[in-house]
Amino acid sequence: MYVGARTLAEEVAGLVRIPSVNPLHAGPRAEEYGPVGEGAIAARLAARCEAAGAREVVLDEVLPGRPNVYGLFRGRSDRLVVVDVHTDTVTVESMTDPPFDGRIEQGSVWGRGALDTKATLGVLLALLDSWHRAGLRPEHGLLLVGSVGEEAGGLVGATRFRPWAEQRGLRIDRMLVAEPTEFRPVHGLKGLVLVEVTAHGTASHSARPDLGANAVEAMAPVIAAFVAEQERLGALPAATELGNGTVSVTQISGGTGSNVIPERCSVTVGRRIVPGEDPDDVLARLADIARAACPVPCKVTSLLPRTPDGRAGSPAFYQPPDSDFVQYLARAAGTAPAVAPFGANALRYSGLADELVVFGPGSIEDAHQDTERVAVADLVRLAGILTGWLAPG
Template identity: 30%
Template sequence: MAGEVSSICSDLIRFDTTNPGSGERPAAEYVAGLLAEAGVEPVVFESARHRTSVVARIPGDSPEALLIHGHLDVVPAEPADWRIHPFSGEITGGCVWGRGAVDMKGTLSMTLALVRDWARRGVRPTRDVVLAFLADEEATGEYGARHAVRRHRELFDGCTEAISESGGYSVEVQGRRVYPIAVGERGTAWMKVTAHGVAGHGSRPAADNAVAELCHALSRLAAHRWPVRLTPGVAALVTSLEEILGERIDRDHLEREAERLGRAGTLFAAQIRNSANPTMLQAGYKVNVIPGTATAHVDGRFLPGYREEFLETIDRLLGPRITREFVNLEEAPSAPLDTPFFARLGAAVVAEDEEARPVPYVMSGGTDAKSFAGIGIRGYGFAPLRLSSDLDYFGMFHGVDERVPVEGLEFGVRVLDRLLTSPAPA
C-alpha cells in the first residue's frame, strides 16, 4: 500500500487532464481499471465526448453510505514556469511533482491505494462507501458533478455525508500541528456585467460611453470594503484557535487579528467577508470607434447565509445603468460540526498523529460539494495529509511546482483506513 499510493499519483499526473482541454477519459479509464482489478465494479459515463466520470460502490456493514468524491481535471500549467515538467509525475526529493499533485490527484491516489489494499486483505468498511472520480470541477462541474447528480442520482442512494478536498491537512501554527476540517464553503456568483451606450466616432464628445460607464462601475466594485461577517463555522474555528494558542482573538477586529496571527490567520482571513473581483474585460473593436456595449466578468463569492446581502450590494455598486447575468451561481453549503461524524474525522487524524489539533474550517473557494449538497449530502473537506512546516500547501493550489510528499500520501491512506474501517464509538 505504501509504495502503491505514490506510483498511482504519479500515473494520474501523467494524464494531461487540463480543463479546458481534451477531457478526462484516459484518466477515468485508468481509474476504472484499478477499481476492477480490486474487484470493485466501476460505472463509467460521459456527459459529453471525453468528459468522463467514474462512480463505484463498495458494500459495507451498514447501507448508510459515505461518499468520497474528487475530480480528475486540473487547471492549466505552463511547463516553462516549472522546475520539473508539470505532467511528468516525477518522484524526487520525497515528493510527487506535477499539476494535480495537490489539487487533487494525490487525494484520488490515496483512495485508490486504500481500496486495492482492502481487496488484498479482505477488509470490509463499516458502511457502504461510494467513490466518485469526476470531470470538470475546475470549471462549473456542469460536465461532472452536476451531470452526475442530475442524470445518475441513483448511484448516490443512501449517502448522508461526503468527504473531499480542501481540508484535513496539517498547518504548522506556532509549533502546533493544526488540521482544518472544512464544514462549509463560500457560495459562487460568477457574473457577466454589461454597460449599454451610444456608438459613435471616437473624435466626438461621447453622448453615452459604455466603456466609461463600465469602468466607473467596476471601480466602485473594486474599491468596496465588504463588512466582516462571522459565520458559525468561522466562529467555531476562532474559538478552537484561541484554545490552541492560549490567547484571545478579538472578534471585533478579525482582519487585523488574521494579519497578526500569521499562518493561523490564513485559516480565516478570506472567510470573514464576501468578495467580488473583476477578472475579465471586453469592449470595442477599433480605436476611433466608441462601442455601443462593454462587458466584464466578475468572480463573486458570498458567505453561507449572506447571498441576498451580497446581491443587493452588487446591484447598488454597479448602478442602474449596468445589467448583470449569472455565468455560474451556486449556494454556499454548510455541514454541522456538532455531530459524531465530524468527531470521527478528527479522531482518525489524532490516531495517526497524537499531536494533531483538528479544527473546523470554512473554505474561501468552492468544490463539487455544492452539487452534492443539492441532493441532501452533507459535505466535509477532509483529504488528510501530514505536511512539513516549510511546504507552502496553500500556495501550490493552482500554482507552480505543485508537489505532494510521499510520506504525506501514506499518512493519508492510514487515516482514511481508520475512518472507514474502525467501529463507531458506542
C-alpha cells in the first residue's frame, strides 16, 4: 500500500519538532526548548503505536524520565521481526539552523534527528498507521523498539531491551537496527572499550616544581604509549572486513591554575575492537599500558556500563554478508553489503536475533553536523523497502 511523500515527510518532521537531546549532550541551547532527554518523544511514540493498532505498548523506564518504548503489532504468522530505532539525538549547541523546526523545504526534512534516526521511525509509523486504517497486518509480528541512550552513555536502552526480550522468551527471526548507512545493509561494526586514565601527582607552587609531581607532564608518556599502541595495531593482519582495532586519546583535562603544579590530569581513551577481541582483555591491556608509562600513580576506570553478561565494553558485531536478510536488503535497495567503523545498538544485540542488520537512509558522515536533513526521496525509497520486507496484507 502506497504512502505519499508528503505524509512521510510530515511524520518525520513531527518527530523532529520534539526535542530529544541525550542528557549527556545537554547545553543552554537545548534547554531553551524544554527538558532534555527522550521523555517527550517516548510519549509521542507510545501514542502513535496505540493509534496504529499495536496490541501492546510498553514504556520501560531505563533511567528517570527516559523510557524505552516497545510497540508490538500483530502479524499474519507466529514469526517475529524487530526494528530498533534510538530516540535520542546528539547536541544542538553548534547548530546553525533552528534545531527543531522540522521544516520541509528543498526536498528535505530539516532539523536535529531528521537523519539520525527519526527518518526510519517516522516512515515506519506512517506505514503502520496507513496499514491499520486499511485493515492490513504485516506478514510477521513486528516489535518496534524506541531505545534511549544510543548517542552517549553506553547504549543503555539497548542494554535494557535485550534482557527484557529474553525474559519474555521472544524468538526474533530478523532485526533491523536503524542508522544512516546509505541504504547499505551493514553486517559488521567495531566494538568499543572506553576508559579514563587519571594521573595523580602532587601540587606545589609553580616556582618550586621540585616540591611537586606534575600530573600533566606525567600524562605525556602515557599519551605517547597509546600512540605507539595504535601503530602496533595498524600493523596487524586483519581477520575480517572490519580491519584492525584502533586506539585514540580523545579528551584531556587537568590543572587548577597557571601558577600551580597540577596534581591531577585525566585523558579519555577509546579503543575500537574487532571480531575475536574480548572487551575485558582489551581493558586490561589499556590499563597495563597506562600504568607502565605513567611515572606517578594512575587510575584506569571503564566509562561504559557492563554488558548484560558482565563484560567491560561492547564486543564487535559481525555476521557473514551472505545472510539472507543482508542479501534481501541489498537487492531491495540496489546496494552492496558493507561494514562500518561506528558504534550502534547492534553491538548489544549479537545473537538476540537469527539475523541482524544495521540499515537506513543517508550517510553517517552527514550526521552530527551543524545542519541535519534527510531527503524526502530517501523517505519514499525507505518506505518501499520496508513495505516489501514487512509485506502487509
